[in-house]
Amino acid sequence: MKRETVVVLDFGGQYNQLIARRVRECNVYCEIYSYKTDIQTIKDIQPKGIIFTGGPNSCYEPDSPTYTKEIFELGVPILGICYGAQLMMHLLGGKVEKAPVREYGKIEVNVDTNSKLFTNVSPKTICWMSHNDYISKAAPGFEISAWTNDCPVAGMENTDKNLYAIQFHPEVLHTQEGTKMLSNFVYNVCGCAGDWKMDSFVEDSIRSIREKVGSGKVLCALSGGVDSSVAAVLLSKAVGNQLTCVFVDHGLLRKNEGDEVEAVFGPEGPYDLNFIRVNAQERFYSRLAGVEEPEEKRKIIGEEFIRVFEEVARKIGAVDFLVQGTIYPDVVESGVGGESTVIKSHHNVGGLPDYVDFKEIIEPLRYLFKDEVRKAGLELGIPDYLVFRQPFPGPGLGIRIVGEITAEKVKMVQDADAIWREEIAKAGWDKKVNQYFAALTNMKSVGVMGDERTYDYAIALRAVTTTDFMTAESAEIPWEVIGKTTSRIVNEVKHVNRVLYDCTGKPPATIEME
Numbered sequence: 001m002k003r004e005t006v007v008v009l010d011f012g013g014q015y016n017q018l019i020a021r022r023v024r025e026c027n028v029y030c031e032i033y034s035y036k037t038d039i040q041t042i043k044d045i046q047p048k049g050i051i052f053t054g055g056p057n058s059c060y061e062p063d064s065p066t067y068t069k070e071i072f073e074l075g076v077p078i079l080g081i082c083y084g085a086q087l088m089m090h091l092l093g094g095k096v097e098k099a100p101v102r103e104y105g106k107i108e109v110n111v112d113t114n115s116k117l118f119t120n121v122s123p124k125t126i127c128w129m130s131h132n133d134y135i136s137k138a139a140p141g142f143e144i145s146a147w148t149n150d151c152p153v154a155g156m157e158n159t160d161k162n163l164y165a166i167q168f169h170p171e172v173l174h175t176q177e178g179t180k181m182l183s184n185f186v187y188n189v190c191g192c193a194g195d196w197k198m199d200s201f202v203e204d205s206i207r208s209i210r211e212k213v214g215s216g217k218v219l220c221a222l223s224g225g226v227d228s229s230v231a232a233v234l235l236s237k238a239v240g241n242q243l244t245c246v247f248v249d250h251g252l253l254r255k256n257e258g259d260e261v262e263a264v265f266g267p268e269g270p271y272d273l274n275f276i277r278v279n280a281q282e283r284f285y286s287r288l289a290g291v292e293e294p295e296e297k298r299k300i301i302g303e304e305f306i307r308v309f310e311e312v313a314r315k316i317g318a319v320d321f322l323v324q325g326t327i328y329p330d331v332v333e334s335g336v337g338g339e340s341t342v343i344k345s346h347h348n349v350g351g352l353p354d355y356v357d358f359k360e361i362i363e364p365l366r367y368l369f370k371d372e373v374r375k376a377g378l379e380l381g382i383p384d385y386l387v388f389r390q391p392f393p394g395p396g397l398g399i400r401i402v403g404e405i406t407a408e409k410v411k412m413v414q415d416a417d418a419i420w421r422e423e424i425a426k427a428g429w430d431k432k433v434n435q436y437f438a439a440l441t442n443m444k445s446v447g448v449m450g451d452e453r454t455y456d457y458a459i460a461l462r463a464v465t466t467t468d469f470m471t472a473e474s475a476e477i478p479w480e481v482i483g484k485t486t487s488r489i490v491n492e493v494k495h496v497n498r499v500l501y502d503c504t505g506k507p508p509a510t511i512e513m514e
């Protein structure tokens with residue numbers, strides 16, 4: 001059965017993933033493709049609709065991202081957003097130029113509620129605008145469907161050709177009725193049925209994994225995190241005993257985590273995963289000795305992981321498939337799917353070595369966003385406390401120790417992190433923040449303890465609120481909680497004489513330190 005798909009054509013906008021997520025929230029499957037993707041590939045997908053994203057460029061500049069006009073002749077409905085709207089007008093004979101007044105922020109927009117895009121939307125609705133250029137004249141054949149005081153052409157449509165364009169961003173939550181508009185596009189304009197649901201995802205995946213694997217042996221990389229746990233349980237439902245799960249303790253886990261993972265997924269736990277634990281701490285530490293550069297650390301950890309798996313696989317013999325819990329944001333952020341710049345190569349994707357000794361890698365969650373992974377986890381009957389765990393990166397504490405990693409530093413950050421997590425949970429803040437951890441800065445500074453001078457490390461505490469992990473805000477944790485944690489850390493963790501709280505949001509910082 002072919003799944004109905006909406007294609008998001010990415011022109012470099014920062015909200016490209018959000019567009020795809022919102023469409024999926026409408027139960028319509030959606031994938032992101034770079035504007036460099038050739039039209040035949042798009043045709044082969046047979047999309048129900050196409051959405052052009054925003055982007056930072058001016059469409060009338062010679063080297064700006066563009067697309068062949070042939071796309072407008074496919075008979076597939078298209079929605080242009082911001083840059084995407086301007087580009088559509090530019091290509092079809094409208095006029096785009098520098099706006100006399102730059103619009104930025106929440107703006108009241110008047111919409112024509114007779115438009116299919118604005119069905120059930122209030123005639124005056126708050127939308128998020130962010131543009132320097134504007135459409136001064138819609139292309140021939142287009143009717144104006146939305147406007148503001150400063151932007152006379154904020155929405156336009158050619159209903160004969162099913163082409164729609166809007167200057168504002170419906171995907172951003174600041175656009176109060178944005179989800180309704182996207183839902184109108186996918187249902188009223190594209191005629192989607194809404195077949196993207198997690199129960200059918202789980203069923204379809206189980207079926208297709210069975211087909212692919214046949215009687216082959218499968219090895220799953222299990223870290224105990226949400227993604228790999230969901231992947232492992234999914235695989236176990238699909239292929240039962242043919243699956244072996246390998247948990248590599250790379251010595252960069254949180255305090256006691258290795259034993260906790262073993263308690264849940266090991267032979268004593270509720271799952272039957274042929275669980276193998278490999279204690280490879282020393283091996284990772286020696287490969288990482290003297291390495292300071294974050295990307296290099298990631299690559300080493302990623303590669304060493306794969307090497308360990310290969311060795312286990314050789315011992316088991318005749319392993320055909322390797323399963324990884326890669327999810328869609330890993331793919332897009334690693335610069336594989338859309339147009340965004342590589343910020344960090346997440347080790348599941350960008351850090352894979354060129355040569356991998358398996359017939360094939362299976363990534364059953366490769367096209368899911370985190371919230372969808374969680375829904376799939378619940379569908380599979382995985383308990384809530386595992387499904388809603390805060391994320392923990394594949395390279396683990398390796399990217400929470402700035403600079404060189406040593407066993408001593410790992411111990412410091414583990415102990416400090418355990419205290420922080422305990423105090424956050426005691427204060428009930430674990431439900432209010434989405435990710436929180438301690439990191440070891442590479443900074444040493446002078447302190448005084450008793451009457452002695454100390455020259456020791458500084459721990460940074462971090463806690464963020466975020467919905468998508470693409471942007472985040474530093475959480476305003478009460479001072480008592482930070483204070484209590486600080487005094488415990490400096491008292492209980494050797495070689496730490498200073499504790500700092502990271503107040504930076506993302507952007508400009510990232511959530512992890514490296």
Ligand code: XMP
Nearest residue numbers: 345346347391392393394395469510511512
């Ligand atoms: P950043 O630091 O990029 O993190 O703001 C966003 C989210 O991704 C997690 N993260 C990673 N996860 N491998 C992973 O599996 C990685 O290399 C990696 N780097 C960051 C991070 O914990 C946060 O949830």
